Amino acid sequence: MPSLGPRPSTLRADCRSCVALCCTAFGFTRSIDFAVDKPAGTPCRNLDSSYACTIHDSLRGRGFRGCAVFDCLGAGQAVSRRFAAELAAGPDARRSVFGVFGVVRHCHEMLWHLHEAAQRTRDDGTADAVHRLTTVVTRLVGDDLDLILAADVDPIHAAVGDILAEVSAEVRASYLADPDRPTGMPTATDLAGARLRGRRMCGADLRGACLIGADLRGTDLTAADLLGADLRDARLNGADLTGALFLTPSQVNAAHGDAATALPASLSTPQHWLGRA
Secondary structure, three states: OOOOOOHHHHHOHHHOOOOOOOOOOOEEEEOOOOOEEEEEOOOOOOOOHHHHHHHHOOOOOOOOHHHHHHOOOOOHHHHHHHHHHHOOOHHHHHHHHHHHHHHHHHHHHHHHHHHHHHHOOHHHHHHHHHHHHHHHHHHHHHOOOHHHHHHHHHHHHHHHHHHHHHHHHHHHHHHHHHOOOOOOOOOOOOOOOOOOOOEEOOOOOEEEEEOOOOEEEEEEEEOOOOOOOEEEOOOOOEOOOOEEEOOOHHHHHOOOOOOOEEEEOOOOOHHHHHHHO
């Protein structure tokens, strides 16, 4: 299995280089994840004049778990840098930039997964297709605000989804063909609260699965496809996810784990797993 290594730095969030776009552009409703209501396009009440969050080190304890989970994958600083003039130009221009931020965040997530797909496939044709799609998405997130806003992202997203499915099938095939693989591999998409502790789930197709609160402690998830899986409050203590497919920082941030949880090289252990946030 190839080492994925770090993603490009452009796909890593740097809040210090952003003007708090995620804290302004998006709205949220009071819930278990957010302590208050906030309309889209308005700054969060916890921001100071320098766009810094005044409760960043205690978000979870103050009722803002949704903020702690979110990761823009580098879209925030990219949009803040490219469209600084528009952000300073007035309300209408700012609203356009907020729309651009949503598109760029979507594209950065596709680039995050395409980077992994390029490293995981062993098929030359698939690798070429991944490269072409990477070029298309990269060109889309350029410096032309109107072009980004007018872009039809849905067909691109569908094409990316198709190629990720091909890579997933290729990688998982070797595990699914393993004669020693235990029977009873879960196939249901609704696995909320499922008791899967200690299971060998290598090569499992968990794409889009609801794993809210699932017990995955000590589970081997090598080559398991976790694209879009909902891992909120899933227990990953001691689990092996080093070779899991298409895992994002937001998914990891939403789950519970500990120092014994093995993650891909491209992901950092969340501070709350270590009792530091």
